[in-house]
Amino acid sequence: MTDNKKDSAGLRGRSAGETALCTVGQSGAGLTYCGYDIADLAEHARFEEVAYLLFHGELPNRQQLDSYLTQLVTLRKMPDALRKTLELMPASTHPMDVMRTACSMLGTITPEHDFSEQQLHIDRMLALFPAIICYWYRYHKEGVKIDIELDDKETGSYFLHLLHGRVPKALHGDAMNASLIVYAEHEFNASTFAARVCASTLSDIYACITTAIGTLKGPLHGGANEAAMAMISQWRTPEEAEKGILEKLANKEKIMGFGHAVYRESDPRNAIIKAWSKRLADEHNDHVLYPVSARCEEVMWREKHLFCNADFFHASTYHFMNIPTPLFTPIFVCSRLTGWAAHVMEQRSNNRIIRPSADYTGPENRPWLPIEQR
Numbered sequence: 001m002t003d004n005k006k007d008s009a010g011l012r013g014r015s016a017g018e019t020a021l022c023t024v025g026q027s028g029a030g031l032t033y034c035g036y037d038i039a040d041l042a043e044h045a046r047f048e049e050v051a052y053l054l055f056h057g058e059l060p061n062r063q064q065l066d067s068y069l070t071q072l073v074t075l076r077k078m079p080d081a082l083r084k085t086l087e088l089m090p091a092s093t094h095p096m097d098v099m100r101t102a103c104s105m106l107g108t109i110t111p112e113h114d115f116s117e118q119q120l121h122i123d124r125m126l127a128l129f130p131a132i133i134c135y136w137y138r139y140h141k142e143g144v145k146i147d148i149e150l151d152d153k154e155t156g157s158y159f160l161h162l163l164h165g166r167v168p169k170a171l172h173g174d175a176m177n178a179s180l181i182v183y184a185e186h187e188f189n190a191s192t193f194a195a196r197v198c199a200s201t202l203s204d205i206y207a208c209i210t211t212a213i214g215t216l217k218g219p220l221h222g223g224a225n226e227a228a229m230a231m232i233s234q235w236r237t238p239e240e241a242e243k244g245i246l247e248k249l250a251n252k253e254k255i256m257g258f259g260h261a262v263y264r265e266s267d268p269r270n271a272i273i274k275a276w277s278k279r280l281a282d283e284h285n286d287h288v289l290y291p292v293s294a295r296c297e298e299v300m301w302r303e304k305h306l307f308c309n310a311d312f313f314h315a316s317t318y319h320f321m322n323i324p325t326p327l328f329t330p331i332f333v334c335s336r337l338t339g340w341a342a343h344v345m346e347q348r349s350n351n352r353i354i355r356p357s358a359d360y361t362g363p364e365n366r367p368w369l370p371i372e373q374r
């Protein structure tokens with residue numbers, strides 16, 4: 001039998017290539033995008049500035065940012081065939097399957113013929129992804145065909161406007177902006193690595209992003225924010241939360257939104273998103289969800305030395321903005337698309353097909369056995 005929990009399982013701790021996009025967990029620099037600290041970006045930048053940084057390696061100046069924002073607004077045009085596909089998908093479809101299918105479908109309508117076109121395709125996805133999920137959601141849940149060609153300049157406010165049918169409060173636009181920034185990029189995480197593997201075969205950009213969406217869906221990766229919401233919404237008081245967490249730990253259950261493959265002591269994004277959760281909890285006069293979440297954090301640290309990752313306080317943050325739980329991971333897609341796309345471009349710029357080896361653990365060579373003798 002294989003020891004499938006050996007230290008190297010899951011390629012943990014092994015370098016699988018180079019990147020100039022991001023550092024994760026280096027001492028003295030918890031998380032940086034192209035050399036900029038995540039705390040500075042989340043406090044001072046707009047998400048589209050960060051997207052530009054990841055795509056071009058440098059922050060835009062005012063004129064570059066303005067023209068990029070305008071370009072993204074002009075790309076908010078849903079092809080008819082995609083609109084019809086969204087209407088045809090069953091209301092019971094998992095929202096991440098909507099994203100995955102719509103991305104793939106977009107690649108049939110506006111295929112990437114040549115890598116020289118990559119930036120336009122990436123920008124089109126960035127412009128359209130919020131509309132894809134909100135159009136599908138509101139069509140199936142409310143029976144309305146929403147107008148997606150709104151003129152909100154920023155992706156986060158645009159998403160909330162599409163979802164709720166009104167211009168969001170500035171506070172909520174800012175919370176979404178910070179959320180999109182902290183989710184944008186994270187080195188060789190599973191979905192990004194999957195995108196790079198796909199890119200390394202010289203496949204097209206829609207194939208790479210579709211691969212990444214499928215990989216992000218799982219509860220051990222992007223799906224953890226929804227799983228965390230499902231968990232915390234069971235509890236009405238911090239005491240109930242403490243009891244519930246202790247029971248889960250006793251049953252050897254994984255607690256979603258805790259732990260990380262790279263960070264050991266804390267996830268630098270947690271302080272940022274937790275602060276947003278607190279601001280929104282105060283705005284809502286909440287005395288349940290935030291204290292319950294804070295108690296989970298305390299108990300997990302005390303019992304297991306496990307800390308909240310980027311997903312945990314996203315659950316309450318999104319909930320306070322009245323975002324339905326099934327849309328949490330699709331929002332992650334709208335953001336991480338920037339990191340995925342930047343990695344695809346980086347892979348393409350210095351490509352060799354990614355093809356590691358495996359340590360064989362199967363039977364020794366054996367003679368062929370005719371079917372009658374088995």
Ligand SMILES: CC(=O)SCCNC(=O)CCNC(=O)[C@H](O)C(C)(C)COP(=O)(O)OP(=O)(O)OC[C@H]1O[C@@H](n2cnc3c(N)ncnc32)[C@H](O)[C@@H]1OP(=O)(O)O
Pocket residue numbers: 005012219220221222224253254255256257258259260261262306309310311
């Ligand atoms: C955006 C993101 O993708 S962030 C990650 C989102 N995912 C989650 O929140 C899911 C919950 N967390 C986990 O499953 C894990 O912590 C992962 C997948 C993130 C990382 O997995 P690994 O790198 O294997 O974790 P690590 O090596 O630190 O695990 C050490 C031990 O802690 C345990 N552990 C890790 N996380 C948790 C958790 N959330 N709850 C309970 N126990 C945990 C592991 O089971 C392991 O114990 P074992 O050796 O007895 O099996």
Ligand SMILES: O=C([O-])CC(=O)C(=O)O
Pocket residue numbers: 185186188189190221261262309310
């Ligand atoms: O890096 C990882 O393993 C998971 C991830 O995508 C993140 O934390 O944002």
